[in-house]
Amino acid sequence: MSILRCPVCQEELNKTNKSYRCKKNHTFDMGKQGYVNLHMSNEKKSKNPGDDREMIVSRKNFLEKGYYKKISETLNEIIKKEIGDKSGINILDIGCGEGYYTNLLRDNLNDKNIDSHIIGIDISKDGIIHAARTYKEIEWVVASGSNLPIANESLDYVICMFSYIDPIEYKRVLKKGGKLITVSTGEYHLVEIKEVVYDKLKMDYYRPTQDILDGYNYKGLVNVRYKVDLEGGKDIKNLFDMTPYRWKSPKDGVERLLRLSQLKITVDVNIDIFEKN
Ligand SMILES: C[S@@+](CC[C@H](N)C(=O)[O-])C[C@H]1O[C@@H](n2cnc3c(N)ncnc32)[C@H](O)[C@@H]1O
Numbered sequence: 001m002s003i004l005r006c007p008v009c010q011e012e013l014n015k016t017n018k019s020y021r022c023k024k025n026h027t028f029d030m031g032k033q034g035y036v037n038l039h040m041s042n043e044k045k046s047k048n049p050g051d052d053r054e055m056i057v058s059r060k061n062f063l064e065k066g067y068y069k070k071i072s073e074t075l076n077e078i079i080k081k082e083i084g085d086k087s088g089i090n091i092l093d094i095g096c097g098e099g100y101y102t103n104l105l106r107d108n109l110n111d112k113n114i115d116s117h118i119i120g121i122d123i124s125k126d127g128i129i130h131a132a133r134t135y136k137e138i139e140w141v142v143a144s145g146s147n148l149p150i151a152n153e154s155l156d157y158v159i160c161m162f163s164y165i166d167p168i169e170y171k172r173v174l175k176k177g178g179k180l181i182t183v184s185t186g187e188y189h190l191v192e193i194k195e196v197v198y199d200k201l202k203m204d205y206y207r208p209t210q211d212i213l214d215g216y217n218y219k220g221l222v223n224v225r226y227k228v229d230l231e232g233g234k235d236i237k238n239l240f241d242m243t244p245y246r247w248k249s250p251k252d253g254v255e256r257l258l259r260l261s262q263l264k265i266t267v268d269v270n271i272d273i274f275e276k277n
Contacts, residue, residue, distance in 0.1 A: 003090060003154040004119075004141070007038045013149065035132035035140035038149040039123065049144075050124025056098050058241035060130060063100040065235060067228050071269055072101050074224050075183060076108040078271060079157065082179060087115040089156045092173065094145045095163020096120035099131030102138055105159075121148065123164075148173055157181060167212045167274075174276040180216065182208045186223060186268035190243070193265065197245060197253035208272055216274040225268045233261045 004013040006022035013020045013028070020028045020036050028036050039049075051059075062068075083089055089109075093102040102120040109116045119139045122128050132140040143149050146166045150173045158170045161183040170180050187205050194201055209218060230236050237258055240246060 003151045005149045005151050007040050007143070007149045031129065031132065033129050033132040034136060035128045035142065037125065037142040039142045039144055043144060043147060048125065050122060051097060051127055053126040055242055056124065056126045056130050058238040060098045060100070062235060062238040062242055065231070067230070068267065070226060071183065071224055071267070072104045074222060075101070075181070075271055076105050078181070078222060078273070079105065080108065080112060080114070083114055089114065089116040090154060091116055091118045091157045091159065092150065092155050093118065093120045093159045093161070094170070095160060096122050096131060097124070097127045099135050099138065099140070101161055102131065103135040106138055121145070145169065165208055165211065167216065171215045171276055176276060178276050180212065180274040180276070182272045184208055184270050186225065186270050188225065188266045188268040191266050192263055193240065193245065193257065196257045196260070197249045212274050215277060217277050219273040219275050222271040224271065225266065227264055227266050230263045230265060233258065236260055236263050
């Protein structure tokens with residue numbers, strides 16, 4: 001039984017060869033890379049919502065260098081421990097981008113013979129195209145996190161890494177007792193970039209715990225913090241281009257940063273776990 005739902009009529013959506021179809025015959029053909037676009041044009045607030053191609057490529061090039069691998073390793077350990085000896089686990093990675101973390105999670109669960117079905121959803125078509133082109137064993141879907149084409153109470157885990165959080169919609173698709181795991185940047189994350197780019201250091205950061213209250217029990221926080229040396233100017237640029245600083249930094253500060261050929265950065269992220277009650 002498929003847990004995907006038709007974005008037109010909400011009936012079950014089943015995969016047949018290279019398309020997805022519901023019993024009312026609404027049909028969605030797969031893109032040649034192996035993904036399905038279930039984001040209806042009347043739902044879109046812009047022509048190409050989500051991260052653009054340049055951000056996606058920068059993120060892909062940066063992540064593939066392994067600088068953030070510890071984040072993935074910690075998250076995967078948490079999930080593996082949570083799953084224990086259960087099988088038939090449904091997992092959604094919402095805002096999965098180009099699928100780096102989604103794929104490492106899948107590899108990890110496979111290595112441990114954990115029977116799971118993983119769906120990666122992003123509102124960025126470029127992100128999903130890159131993910132589907134690279135990682136073939138995951139179900140990749142273009143859709144919005146605030147209107148998921150997923151059945152009620154069908155998921156064991158929703159993972160939301162550095163992305164848009166819609167706690168009400170995620171609650172709808174989680175089973176009772178299912179977990180929402182958010183990964184967000186901590187106070188010291190990339191502080192060295194801020195020091196170079198801004199004249200005055202701003203230490204603001206977001207805690208999802210302030211918004212995810214209703215309908216969830218908070219289960220706790222795992223902080224991942226370490227320092228790592230970036231290997232060269234290209235990696236510094238890729239990192240900068242994949243962050244929101246790209247949109248809101250002073251020109252002279254950006255120039256200062258992009259002149260550097262090495263930089264030690266602090267990685268500081270918070271993994272928060274919420275259980276649907
Ligand atoms: C900072 S990136 C993180 C990507 C990936 N999770 C990672 O950590 O590498 C945020 C992602 O969320 C996606 N996104 C933003 N708003 C979204 C929404 N409303 N629904 C689904 N995805 C969204 C963006 O397109 C982008 O790929």
